[in-house]
Amino acid sequence: MSFEYPDNLKYMDSHEYIRLEGDVATVGITAFAIDQLGDIVFIELPEVGDELSQGETMGNIESVKAVEDIYAPVNGTVLECNSDIADTPEQLADDPYNNGWLLKIKVNEPASLDKAMTAAEYQAKVEG
Secondary structure, eight states, rough: OOOOOOSSSOOOTTEEEEEEEEEEEEEOOOOHHHHOOSEEEEOOOOTTTOOTTTEEEEEEESSHHHHHEEOOSEEEEEEEEHHHHHGGGGGGOOOOTTTTEEEEEEEEGGGGGOBBOOOOHHHHHOOO
């Protein structure tokens, strides 16, 4: 099965995506990861104002199959959480790259995204 990987996003090994606009990163989970999880029943996200460190756990996503950590893709401060997704996590699979975002983060160190993958690199990694 092939999934959509928008070219305007950056991708992390841990299956988060980042849409960078100025110094604000919109973060979500890729369609591939959502498919692997199956039916999502609960999402735990950090609070607005929380400081995040790249690579550290910032929440988790629970499906009928498993509970997986969500990792901070950048260093920064949480500006906004998507309360619609927190309230109805099953919607995440419908539109992961637009309405399905999880957090908006004010990025402290844009260079921390240098290790992120392009859409083609991420697709090659997960679909091998």
